[in-house]
Amino acid sequence: MSTESQKTKLAIVCFFIGGLGVHRFMVGKTGTGLLWLFTFGFLGFGTLIDFVMILTGGFTDADGNKIV
Numbered sequence: 001m002s003t004e005s006q007k008t009k010l011a012i013v014c015f016f017i018g019g020l021g022v023h024r025f026m027v028g029k030t031g032t033g034l035l036w037l038f039t040f041g042f043l044g045f046g047t048l049i050d051f052v053m054i055l056t057g058g059f060t061d062a063d064g065n066k067i068v
Contacts, residue, residue: 007067011054018047023054028062 014023021036041047053059059067 007054007057010059010067011051014047014051014054018050019044023050027059027067030062 010023010026013026017023019036019041021033021041024030024033024036036042036046039046041050050059054067057066057068061067
């Protein structure tokens with residue numbers, strides 16, 4: 001899978017079900033994925049920030065590598 005398709009897939013998942021933390025589980029961030037799940041993505045604010053970070057290329061995986 002190319003990195004561009006990974007970024008696109010992650011953005012789509014974040015947009016539609018980001019409040020459940022699925023996009024964070026996909027990149028290996030299990031702890032914050034659970035936090036997003038139980039707080040509904042910090043009531044949507046955290047999910048919105050993640051969505052913007054994914055689109056601008058600032059979102060990282062569990063190893064600290066940027067999703068570009």
